[in-house]
Amino acid sequence: MVDGLGAPLAAPLFDRLALIGIGLIGSSLARVAKRKHLARTVVISDASTEVRAKAAELGLADEVAATAGEAVTGADLVILCVPVGAMDSVAQDIAPHLSVGAIVSDVGSVKSAVLAAMAKHLPKHVALIPAHPVAGTEESGPAAGFATLFVNRWCILTPPEDADAKAVKRLADFWTAAGANVEVMTPQHHDLVLSITSHLPHLIAYNIVGTAADLEAVTQSEVIKFSAGGFRDFTRIAASDPTMWRDVFLNNKEAVLETLGRFTEDLTALQRMIRNGDGDGLFNLFTRTRAIRRGIIQEGQEIAAPDFGRHRDDEG
Numbered sequence: 001m002v003d004g005l006g007a008p009l010a011a012p013l014f015d016r017l018a019l020i021g022i023g024l025i026g027s028s029l030a031r032v033a034k035r036k037h038l039a040r041t042v043v044i045s046d047a048s049t050e051v052r053a054k055a056a057e058l059g060l061a062d063e064v065a066a067t068a069g070e071a072v073t074g075a076d077l078v079i080l081c082v083p084v085g086a087m088d089s090v091a092q093d094i095a096p097h098l099s100v101g102a103i104v105s106d107v108g109s110v111k112s113a114v115l116a117a118m119a120k121h122l123p124k125h126v127a128l129i130p131a132h133p134v135a136g137t138e139e140s141g142p143a144a145g146f147a148t149l150f151v152n153r154w155c156i157l158t159p160p161e162d163a164d165a166k167a168v169k170r171l172a173d174f175w176t177a178a179g180a181n182v183e184v185m186t187p188q189h190h191d192l193v194l195s196i197t198s199h200l201p202h203l204i205a206y207n208i209v210g211t212a213a214d215l216e217a218v219t220q221s222e223v224i225k226f227s228a229g230g231f232r233d234f235t236r237i238a239a240s241d242p243t244m245w246r247d248v249f250l251n252n253k254e255a256v257l258e259t260l261g262r263f264t265e266d267l268t269a270l271q272r273m274i275r276n277g278d279g280d281g282l283f284n285l286f287t288r289t290r291a292i293r294r295g296i297i298q299e300g301q302e303i304a305a306p307d308f309g310r311h312r313d314d315e316g
Helices: 024-036 049-058 066-073 082-099 112-119 165-179 189-216 229-238 242-251 253-274 279-298
Strands: 014-020 037-045 063-065 076-079 104-108 132-134 154-157 180-183
Touching: 014 024, 024 037, 024 049, 037 049, 037 066, 049 063, 063 066, 063 154, 066 082, 076 082, 076 165, 082 104, 082 112, 082 154, 082 242, 104 112, 104 165, 112 189, 154 165, 154 189, 189 229, 189 242, 189 253, 242 253, 253 279
Parallel strands: 014 037, 014 076, 037 063, 076 104, 154 180
Antiparallel strands: 132 154
16 A cells, blocks of 8 residues: 655655654654654653553653653754643753754644743743654554654744745655645644634634533433434534643644634524525525535645544554
8 A cells, every 4th residue: 555655765854853742643653753763863752661661561662751851852853742832841851952953843733822831931942943743643642653744744933034945845854755735824823724724623612512411311221323414523522532632722722712713603693594495595605615625625724535533544
C-alpha cells in the first residue's frame, strides 16, 4: 500500500528530536520520524510511567527518557505534545536543559495562550515556533498513533513576530517531510479560525451527546438503539480526549465565545424559519451548507464515504 510518505530522507533534518508527551500526536510523530529518518535520534518522554513503558514496548523511539529535562538535553528540535493546560509547567521544566539554537515547538490547538505560556519560561537562545497539526482521531495514548496521520493534513505554524526565518523554514520542512501541508499565520488568527472549524463543532458534539444521555431514560434507550449517521458522527467527536478539550476551551475562551455568539444568533434564525414554515429559507440554507461539504472533499481534506469510524490507513 502506498502510504503517501515517500522514501526516507537521505540525510536527517535534525540530529536529535525530543517529543514530550506520547499520546496520539506524539506517538504518530515518533513513528513518522523513525520511518522517514527525520532525525538521527528520536527520544521521547511522558509524565506517566505506564505510558513510557508502553512506548518502549512499542519501540516508538531510540530512547525513552524518564524526565522531560533529560529528553531535551542536546536536542535541536523539541516538540511538546502535551495538553494545552500543561504547556506552562512543561516549558518551565525543560528551560534549563535546552541547547543553544534549539527549536522549541508544540502541537496544541490553541496558539495565543501557548505562545504566552511558553515564552515567559524559555531562554532567549532558543527559537520558539508554536505549531498545530490539524489532524487527529478520537483515540488517545501511545498505541493510537500511526505514521500517516499527517498526510495531506494542514500544519499551521504561528511564529512570533521576531522569529528567526531560518528556524521557521526548518520546522516547516520537518512537517512537510511528515506529509503535511504547511501554512503560516498569526496566533490570534489561528485561534479565531480554529474556533469555528474545530472548537465549536466539538462543543456542539459534547452538548448534543449530553442531551441524548439525558433523554435515554425517557426514550427507554431508543436514542442509542436507533442512532442515525448524524448522531453517530457526533458521538465520535464527543469521544475525544476530555483533558485536551477542557484545556482548549479554557485557553481559547475569547475566540470560542465570539464564535458561539454568532452561532447562537444563526440558530435562533433557523428556529424562526421552522416556526414560521419558511421552506424556501430552509432549502436555501441547506443548499449553501451542502456546498461547503463538497468544497472540503474537493480540497482533499475528507472523502465522500460515510466512514463514521474513520478507519486509519496504516498500522505503522
